Amino acid sequence: MPESLQARVDAIRWYHTIDLGSGVVTRGIDDSAFRLPRLDLPASLAGMSVLDIGAWDGFFSFEAERRGAARVVSADYYSWHGGGWGSKAGFELARRALGSRVEDIDIDVMDLSPERVGTFDVVFFFGVLYHVRHPLLALERVASVTRKLLIVETVVDMIGIGRPAVAFYPSRELNNDPTNWWAPNLPALHGMMRDVGFDEVRTVTEPPGLARRAARAVVHRMRGVNTMRGAFRQDRAVVHASRS
Numbered sequence: 383m384p385e386s387l388q389a390r391v392d393a394i395r396w397y398h399t400i401d402l403g404s405g406v407v408t409r410g411i412d413d414s415a416f417r418l419p420r421l422d423l424p425a426s427l428a429g430m431s432v433l434d435i436g437a438w439d440g441f442f443s444f445e446a447e448r449r450g451a452a453r454v455v456s457a458d459y460y461s462w463h464g465g466g467w468g469s470k471a472g473f474e475l476a477r478r479a480l481g482s483r484v485e486d487i488d489i490d491v492m493d494l495s496p497e498r499v500g501t502f503d504v505v506f507f508f509g510v511l512y513h514v515r516h517p518l519l520a521l522e523r524v525a526s527v528t529r530k531l532l533i534v535e536t537v538v539d540m541i542g543i544g545r546p547a548v549a550f551y552p553s554r555e556l557n558n559d560p561t562n563w564w565a566p567n568l569p570a571l572h573g574m575m576r577d578v579g580f581d582e583v584r585t586v587t588e589p590p591g592l593a594r595r596a597a598r599a600v601v602h603r604m605r606g607v608n609t610m611r612g613a614f615r616q617d618r619a620v621v622h623a624s625r626s
């Protein structure tokens with residue numbers, strides 16, 4: 383008798399929480415559906431091509447397909463091939479279970495180019511910018527494969543400082559994770575996006591205000607993942623960038 387979908391799902395360590403139908407939901411550490419509205423994705427992606435960089439288990443790739451994209455490509459490398467605790471097994475199982483036609487490519491963001499992967503109407507770059515050692519160069523690569531709209535979701539630091547600035551984490555300063563390197567503040571993020579060729583840059587989700595950041599800083603301190611001061615100045619933001 384074939385192993386049940388539930389048993390195969392339970393054998394995998396998931397990052398994303400994906401509803402696979404028939405009551406089977408992956409037990410990801412990420413509340414993926416909760417994050418979705420913050421990204422302000424186009425309600426319809428009908429006929430468009432979408433590249434999801436750092437796709438991991440593929441929640442946002444499958445969402446793009448659900449919104450009608452004609453072609454979706456999931457790209458990742460680090461968590462698919464043992465750099466951390468993740469693997470590609472979740473993505474592959476979810477794709478089969480959902481009957482999805484999402485394509486995949488194993489590639490580091492630094493190796494993206496129109497020659498290697500082509501160009502895409504819409505590009506997702508969620509939760510990756512702070513993991514790269516050379517963020518402006520990474521954004522150049524990402525911009526080179528973006529035809530219309532680039533959506534970046536990232537940690538921002540030095541919230542409230544008006545001057546463009548980028549925080550450097552030489553060790554585990556961001557969430558106790560040695561794979562985190564840099565996070566810009568919003569003025570720097572906008573400046574970087576313009577520098578790589580986008581003339582329309584819009585923040586669609588601002589980091590939360592003082593009270594919520596303070597509460598979060600206390601929780602982070604108690605869990606030992608960050609200093610109070612560090613957590614208070616950091617949160618997440620989402621920016622849409624396009625060419626006119």
Ligand SMILES: C[S@@+](CC[C@H](N)C(=O)[O-])C[C@H]1O[C@@H](n2cnc3c(N)ncnc32)[C@H](O)[C@@H]1O
Binds near residue numbers: 462
């Ligand atoms: C925090 S997870 C975010 C996953 C997903 N994009 C999301 O927002 O839920 C970071 C992802 O970026 C990928 N990643 C990290 N460095 C990368 C790189 N240099 N090139 C491509 N992907 C990378 C990791 O493998 C992982 O899948």
